[in-house]
Structures are given as C-alpha cells and as structure tokens.
Amino acid sequence: MINFEYIRASSVKAAVEALAKNPTGGFIAGGTNLIDLMKRGVTAPTRLIDINNLPLKQVEETSAGLHIGALAINSEVSANDLVKNNYPLLSMAFAAGASAQLRNMATVGGNMMQKTRCSYFYDTAMPCNKRQPGSGCGALQGHNRMHAIFGASDKCIAVHPSDMCVALAALNATVTVSGPKGERKILFTDFHRLPGDKPELDNTLQKGEIITGVIIPKNTFNKNHYLKIRDRASYAFALISVAAALEVSGDTIKKASLAMGGVAHKPWRLTEAEKFLVGKTATKENFSKAADLAIKGAKGYGHNNFKLKMAPIAIVEALMIATGIA
Amino acid sequence: MDNNCKNEGRRDFLKKSTALAALAVASPALVKAGENDEKIAALFEKIPLNIEVNGKAFSLSVEPRTTLLDFIREQLHLFGTKKGCDYGQCGACTVHVDGERINSCLSLAVMNEGKKITTIEGLANGEELHPMQKAFIKHDGFQCGYCTPGQIMSAVACINEGHANSRDEVREFMSGNICRCGAYPNIVDAIMQTKKEGSTHD
Ligand SMILES: Cc1cc2nc3c(=O)[nH]c(=O)nc-3n(C[C@H](O)[C@H](O)[C@H](O)COP(=O)(O)OP(=O)(O)OC[C@H]3O[C@@H](n4cnc5c(N)ncnc54)[C@H](O)[C@@H]3O)c2cc1C
Ligand code: FES
Ligand code: FES
Numbered sequence: 001m002i003n004f005e006y007i008r009a010s011s012v013k014a015a016v017e018a019l020a021k022n023p024t025g026g027f028i029a030g031g032t033n034l035i036d037l038m039k040r041g042v043t044a045p046t047r048l049i050d051i052n053n054l055p056l057k058q059v060e061e062t063s064a065g066l067h068i069g070a071l072a073i074n075s076e077v078s079a080n081d082l083v084k085n086n087y088p089l090l091s092m093a094f095a096a097g098a099s100a101q102l103r104n105m106a107t108v109g110g111n112m113m114q115k116t117r118c119s120y121f122y123d124t125a126m127p128c129n130k131r132q133p134g135s136g137c138g139a140l141q142g143h144n145r146m147h148a149i150f151g152a153s154d155k156c157i158a159v160h161p162s163d164m165c166v167a168l169a170a171l172n173a174t175v176t177v178s179g180p181k182g183e184r185k186i187l188f189t190d191f192h193r194l195p196g197d198k199p200e201l202d203n204t205l206q207k208g209e210i211i212t213g214v215i216i217p218k219n220t221f222n223k224n225h226y227l228k229i230r231d232r233a234s235y236a237f238a239l240i241s242v243a244a245a246l247e248v249s250g251d252t253i254k255k256a257s258l259a260m261g262g263v264a265h266k267p268w269r270l271t272e273a274e275k276f277l278v279g280k281t282a283t284k285e286n287f288s289k290a291a292d293l294a295i296k297g298a299k300g301y302g303h304n305n306f307k308l309k310m311a312p313i314a315i316v317e318a319l320m321i322a323t324g325i326a
Numbered sequence: 327m328d329n330n331c332k333n334e335g336r337r338d339f340l341k342k343s344t345a346l347a348a349l350a351v352a353s354p355a356l357v358k359a360g361e362n363d364e365k366i367a368a369l370f371e372k373i374p375l376n377i378e379v380n381g382k383a384f385s386l387s388v389e390p391r392t393t394l395l396d397f398i399r400e401q402l403h404l405f406g407t408k409k410g411c412d413y414g415q416c417g418a419c420t421v422h423v424d425g426e427r428i429n430s431c432l433s434l435a436v437m438n439e440g441k442k443i444t445t446i447e448g449l450a451n452g453e454e455l456h457p458m459q460k461a462f463i464k465h466d467g468f469q470c471g472y473c474t475p476g477q478i479m480s481a482v483a484c485i486n487e488g489h490a491n492s493r494d495e496v497r498e499f500m501s502g503n504i505c506r507c508g509a510y511p512n513i514v515d516a517i518m519q520t521k522k523e524g525s526t527h528d
Contacts, residue, residue, distance in 0.1 A: 006373060006390035006436055032432045035393065036413050048390065050437055075426075099502025100489070101480065102414060104426045105433065234501035 001038045005047040012178050012210060015051050020180055020208050022047040027210060029071060030105040032098075033114040041124050042115075042131060056109075056212055059083065065217040070109030070210070074164065075100065077108065087219050089245050092226035093167035099235045109211040112165060112175070112191065115202065116158035116265075117237055119143065129155045130199040137199075145303040146239070149295075149311065150264040156199030157301055160192055160266055161237045167226060169267035170243040170259040173216045179209030188214065192266030199265075221245035221257065223282075225322035228261075229314055238262035240310050242318035251281045258294070258315065263307065270294040273315065282323045284316065291315035377438055379404070380448030388435045395419045397435035398445060406446035406475045410504070417503035420476040420483075421445050427483035429502075446475035449482070457523060458482050461516035469507035477503045481517045490521040 005025075009015035019025055025047030028034055037043045056069035059080050066087055068077060077083055078094030097103065097111075120126040120138030127136035139147055139157050147157040165188075173188040192203045205211065223246040230236040241261035247254040256277040258270040273290035280286045291312035300308050320326035372387035379402060388397055395412075398404050398421065410418030412431045419430040422444040449456040458478050461467070468474040480503045484490050489499035496517050497510075505513065 001391040003371075003389055003391045005371075006434075008439075028434070028437070030432075031434060031437060032414055032429070035432045035434065038391075039412065048434075052437060099417065100484065100487070100499050101417060101420055101427050101429045101502045102432075105428050234498050 001035075002041075002044045004045055006050065007047065008050045008053055010053060012054055012056070012212060015049050015054065015210055016179060016208060018047070018049045019210075023207065025049060027051050029107040029110040030073075032102050032105050033110060037115060037122075040122060042122060051210070058213075061086065063218075065215055066219075067213060067215055068108055069213045071107045072213075073104060074098075074106040074108070074111060075103035078103065087171065087216060089171060089221070089224040089226055089243055090164070090167045090216070092224070093163045093241075093243060096226060096228040096238075096241070097163040108164070108214060111162055112168075112211060112214075113203070113205075114160075114162055117146065117161045118158040119146075121158060130158060130195075130202075133198075133200045140301065143303060144301045146237070146262070147301055147304045148264050149298040149300055149304060149307045150260075150268050151194040152265065152299070152301075153195045153197065153199070155197060156195035156265065158195070158199070159262055159264060160202070161262070162267075163226070163228060163238065163241060163261060165192065166241055166243045166259045166261035166267045168214060168216070169269055170245050170257045171216045171219065171221075172257065173214045175214055176212045177205060177209045178212050179206060183212075185215075189267075189269060195265045202265075219245075220247050220255065223248050223322040223324075225318050227314055227318035227321065229310065240307055240314045242314050243267075244315075244318040244322045246277070246282070246319070246322060248282055248323060253277045253280055253282055253286075256290075258290075258318075260294075260311065260315075263298075263311065270315070272296065282319075282325065284320060284325060287316045287319040288312070290319070373436060375435055375439060377435070377440070378442045380443070380445060390434065390436055392435045393431055394421070394423075394433040394435050394438055394443070395430035398430060398443070404445050404447050408472055408475055410473065410476075415504070416473070416476075417480060418473050418476040420479040420503065422479060422483060425483075425486070427480050444479075446479055449478065456482070458485075458516065458520050461520045462513070465512045465516040465519065466509070467513045467516040468505075468509050473503060473505045473507075477505065477513055481513070481520070484517065485521050490517055493518060 026045040028048045028050050056071040058069045059072055060067050061082055074094050078091050084091045120128045121131050126138040129137050137156055148159050168188045175186045175191050225244050228238050228241040230238055238261045243259045245257040256274040258273055260268045273294035276290045276293050294315055295311050298308055372389055375388050376385050398407050408418035410416035414429045414432045420427050421430045423441050458481050484499045490496050493514050496514050
C-alpha cells in the first residue's frame with residue numbers, strides 16, 4: 001500500500017474542508033472496501049480523512065421516518081429493535097451481507113459507496129473503463145458470470161454489489177449529503193447511476209461531498225422478504241437478490257415495491273411488476289406474471305445468461321416467502 | 327515485552343533496505359531536488375498511536391498505512407493472529423476491538439487510537455486456557471491450526487453476541503472464518519459445548 005497523509009476529522013465541516021484542500025484524498029470509514037482496493041493498487045489516495053469520530057451514528061425514528069447516520073455500523077443497524085420490528089426488510093438485507101466481522105466494521109455510508117466486485121476492475125493488469133476510462137471493458141467478452149443483465153452499456157457491465165442498497169431502494173429512502181456548497185438530499189433511486197458513457201462514475205455524489213445519512217419514510221409494508229442467491233450459503237456476494245415489500249390487506253395488494261441486486265450498475269427497481277401487482281390478489285399466478293414483466297429487456301452476456309432464468313424464479317420466490325404462501 | 331517495542335523485525339529491516347536501495351538507484355537529479363527529498367521523508371512519516379493490547383497500554387508510532395494486523399504481528403511481535411488472505415476474505419486475522427470481532431487486515435492501526443484490542447494471546451487467564459480454547463482441543467476443532475486463532479476469537483464473540491443458539495446459527499455467524507482443512511463440524515461442536523457450559527467473556 002502506498003503511504004498517505006492521515007488526519008482525523010472532528011466535524012462534518014472539517015471533513016469537507018480537509019478534502020477540499022486535497023482533492024486526491026478521500027474519506028475512510030470502516031475501511032473494509034477502501035483498504036482492500038488500496039492494497040491492490042486500484043486506488044491510491046494521497047490523504048485519508050478518518051471520519052469515524054463524526055457524530056453520525058444515530059438510528060432513530062421521527063415522524064418523517066427512520067434516520068440512520070452515515071457512520072452507523074452495519075451489524076448495529078441490523079440488530080436494532082426499531083429496524084428489526086418496523087423495517088424488517090432492511091434488517092434482513094444487512095444480515096445477508098458479508099460476514100459478522102465485516103458487518104462490525106462496515107458503515108452505512110461506506111456500504112453505499114463500495115465499488116463493484118468486477119474482477120477486471122480489481123485486476124490492474126486488465127482493461128477496465130471504470131478504473132481507467134478509455135482502456136476498454138474486459139468483462140464484455142470475458143468472464144462475466146457475476147455481471148449485469150439490466151441497464152449495462154458497451155463501456156461497462158459491472159454490478160453494484162451491495163445488499164443494504166437494494167433494500168434502501170425498495171424502501172424509497174433518501175440520502176442526505178453535505179458539501180462545499182451546503183447540504184442537499186438525493187432520492188436513493190437517483191443516488192447510484194447506470195454506466196452509460198461514464199462508467200467511472202458510480203453515483204451522483206459530487207466531488208467533495210460527504211454522505212451524512214439516510215432517511216426511510218415510515219414503513220407501511222406488512223409483507224417483506226430479502227432473498228439472496230449466492231454461490232455458497234453465506235459470506236458471498238449476490239448472484240441475484242430480491243427485496244420484496246408489499247402492503248397487503250385481506251388478500252389484496254395495496255402497495256408493492258420490488259428491487260433487485262446483482263443485476264445492474266445500481267439497485268434495480270422493478271416498476272412494471274410493481275404497477276401490475278397493485279390491486280391484484282397475492283397469488284403465485286400473479287407473482288409469476290409480475291416476474292415476467294420485470295425481466296422484459298434483460299440481456300445476458302454469455303456466462304451470466306443463467307441470470308435470465310434465475311431472475312423471475314427469484315422474484316416469485318421472494319414474493320411467496322414475503323406473503324407466507326411458500 | 328517492554329511497552330516501547332523497539333526491536334527491529336526482519337520485515338522492517340527488509341522494508342527499509344528496499345527504500346534505501348531505491349534511493350541509491352534514483353537519478354542524481356531526483357535526490358538533489360529538495361522537494362522530492364521532502365516527499366520521500368513524508369512517505370516514512372510515522373504518527374503516534376496509543377492503544378491497549380491484551381490489557382497492556384502501548385504508546386508507539388506507526389506509518390499510517392500499517393494495518394492493525396501488521397502492527398500486532400510486526401511491531402508488537404504477537405504472532406498468534408494470522409494473515410491468511412489479507413483482504414477480509416478468510417477471518418484468520420480476527421481480533422476483538424472493544425469486545426467486538428473484526429478483521430484486523432482491513433483496519434488501519436491508526437484508526438484504533440484509544441481502543442482496547444484482544445488477540446488470541448490475551449484470551450487465557452495466566453496458564454488457564456479459555457473455555458473455548460479447551461473446547462477446541464477437546465473436539466479436535468482444527469487440523470493444521472492456521473485458521474484456529476481467528477476461529478477461536480470469532481467463536482468467543484459469536485457466543486457473546488447471542489448468535490450461538492443452534493448449529494445452523496453458529497454456521498451462519500461463523501461464516502467469516504474459512505478453514506481450508508475443513509474442520510467445520512468439530513468447530514461447531516466446540517462452540518455448542520462452550521455455549522452450553524456458560525459464559526465466555528474475554
Ligand atoms: C470479503 C468481503 C465480502 C463482502 N460481502 C458483501 C456482501 O455480501 N454484501 C454487501 O453488501 N457487501 C459486502 N462486502 C462489502 C462491504 O459491505 C463494504 O466493504 C462496506 O459496506 C464498506 O463500508 P466501510 O465503512 O468499510 O467503507 P470504507 O471502506 O471505509 O469506504 C468505502 C468508500 O466509501 C467512501 N465513504 C465512506 N463513508 C463515506 C461517507 N460518509 N461519505 C462519502 N464517502 C464515504 C470512502 O471514501 C471509500 O471510497 C464485502 C466485503 C468484503 C471485504
Ligand atoms: S487475513 Fe484478514 S480476513 Fe484473511
Ligand atoms: S485447521 Fe487448517 S485451515 Fe483450519
């Protein structure tokens with residue numbers, strides 16, 4: 001790892017200023033993604049601003065919903081009674097991520113900002129437009145088993161690897177950020193972006209901005225499930241994951257929110273399937289129709305063609321478990 | 327070991343001699359330029375670190391890039407904590423920070439200012455092994471033993487967190503510790519027994 005200047009920030013303002021003074025620097029929170037990437041030479045910040053002392057660890061419910069600070073630790077949010085009881089989808093998604101040790105280190109902000117696990121991005125000897133714009137995409141014609149089936153471009157077919165983010169997208173969360181120009185809010189579904197011609201940009205956070213937290217509107221979904229399919233039973237990134245949240249009254253679906261992980265450069269909302277489900281009864285047949293709508297336009301790149309078959313099955317399964325039919 | 331550990335490890339020595347070699351072959355222009363001299367000095371700048379490890383307070387200085395794992399092994403010469411992958415993928419480097427298990431390979435030493443670290447060396451009470459250590463021996467919870475310090479540190483935390491209520495739960499919450507020898511069934515036996523017999527606090 002190339003050495004760097006290390007400073008501890010004592011306030012959000014100080015952190016933002018410290019970064020402004022050294023634009024080739026970066027923030028460090030849990031370190032679980034950044035230190036990995038620095039060891040491999042994928043990134044080499046010249047200054048690290050340790051933000052772990054910032055007062056952004058709260059998990060609290062207000063009339064507007066649930067506020068989670070950017071430095072709240074993944075394992076603590078997952079185990080928080082408020083989250084477990086009122087936002088079970090989020091608790092399940094956290095618990096499905098990484099390992100017990102990593103969840104004790106990883107923060108909510110760091111989790112949002114984590115990089116893709118595409119092996120071409122990680123291997124500095126390989127072409128990768130995300131790591132080195134213009135060098136090409138190694139995955140397009142290469143080993144692309146883990147890669148996107150939705151929203152990819154000919155510049156990049158990487159996926160965002162987070163579990164937490166899939167749940168936050170389904171729960172209509174908002175991200176709060178602070179920067180040199182002040183504070184602003186970003187809809188969670190607008191936070192991550194599709195690769196297009198600029199795969200080097202993972203999200204819409206502006207240079208110099210810091211994430212301060214997320215706000216989740218009061219949860220009215222009474223049927224929730226986070227389904228994660230991976231190569232081993234635990235401690236592996238998702239091949240496909242589905243966050244399913246329904247508001248069901250009697251047998252009728254009043255509200256539906258569905259998002260998938262492991263399939264796109266951002267958590268992928270299944271808006272067509274959601275629209276279809278509203279007003280329908282919760283049956284396997286309806287879930288299957290919704291799943292067929294959800295995967296319209298999906299495209300495989302060879303090794304990941306299996307995801308085209310797996311995706312609709314996973315959607316139905318998640319909805320069946322959420323509603324207790326399965 | 328004294329609190330101000332100044333012993334120069336073989337690796338420290340190698341690191342420094344590589345740096346000196348790099349300077350020796352650098353072009354004269356580079357060595358002359360004052361600005362570059364400053365840059366080289368900055369690369370080696372160490373910062374103070376106050377940390378408690380296994381109940382002992384240390385005040386040392388470390389390079390910012392030193393991981394907690396390398397600090398424990400190479401500066402404190404506590405070699406029980408193992409480096410398996412160095413990328414957060416195997417759990418061999420598991421230690422407790424303020425009682426919580428983490429992967430010490432993905433934490434910088436300087437991020438642990440003022441923290442209390444427990445390593446495998448800090449688990450026994452004098453000559454008396456920790457119940458989890460005894461259970462691993464009794465149940466043959468290892469073969470080559472490389473993953474074992476990490477497994478034991480993780481297992482103690484797993485019970486303290488309340489995540490050892492069934493064999494399935496233990497498997498899920500111990501998934502961050504890989505054992506290439508495949509001693510998993512015996513590891514689960516050891517944890518279930520320790521859990522049954524009572525408290526496991528550090
Ligand atoms: C072996 C392994 C397995 C894993 N498996 C999974 C998995 O199954 N599912 C999953 O979801 N994740 C998984 N992860 C990823 C893990 O969740 C992330 O590494 C973690 O969430 C990152 O959080 P952090 O606080 O450690 O971030 P850091 O590593 O500290 O930072 C990551 C990035 O975020 C930036 N950053 C951090 N905080 C802020 C902030 N407040 N504002 C702006 N920028 C910020 C940093 O500058 C850096 O660029 C795994 C990781 C490993 C190593
Ligand atoms: S050495 Fe830290 S997880 Fe493998
Ligand atoms: S005992 Fe050999 S790796 Fe676990």
